[in-house]
Amino acid sequence: MARPLKYKTPEEMQAKIDEYFKSCEGKLLKDDKGQAVFDKFGHPIIVGRRPPTVTGLALALGFKSRQALLNYQAKRRFDYTVTRAKSRCEDYAESRLFDRDGAMGAKFSLSNNFKGWSEKGQSESDDNTGQLEQLLKGLKSDG
Numbered sequence: 328m329a330r331p332l333k334y335k336t337p338e339e340m341q342a343k344i345d346e347y348f349k350s351c352e353g354k355l356l357k358d359d360k361g362q363a364v365f366d367k368f369g370h371p372i373i374v375g376r377r378p379p380t381v382t383g384l385a386l387a388l389g390f391k392s393r394q395a396l397l398n399y400q401a402k403r404r405f406d407y408t409v410t411r412a413k414s415r416c417e418d419y420a421e422s423r424l425f426d427r428d429g430a431m432g433a434k435f436s437l438s439n440n441f442k443g444w445s446e447k448g449q450s451e452s453d454d455n456t457g458q459l460e461q462l463l464k465g466l467k468s469d470g
Contacts, residue, residue: 340388341408343389347387353374378419381416396409417437421433
């Protein structure tokens, strides 16, 4: 007998996905008077900010693993919802490729969680891999 679905509709799942991404933004630090606190450069201090990840998304949705989320993606009615959420995680990781401090983690996440970023000897990804390696070398030489 199959286990009942955790989410009955894509809309129900989307509401939890939105909560997850909102929680990743963190919250503005405020002083005792309720005023925003700024760092020495004049930027507001955000506490609790964290990168959106596929595993973090799966856990926030109440799944026990990343694979359980991927299993939902295989269901036709949830494919768009899960694919779009994963694309938001991919977008974040891809943007970190241009950040010297986050480049290696981003590279690992992209190559292990998203199609088309693998460094394995696949002929289609060889061009992307070469470009990725050149970008990372450029970041190292800039520092």
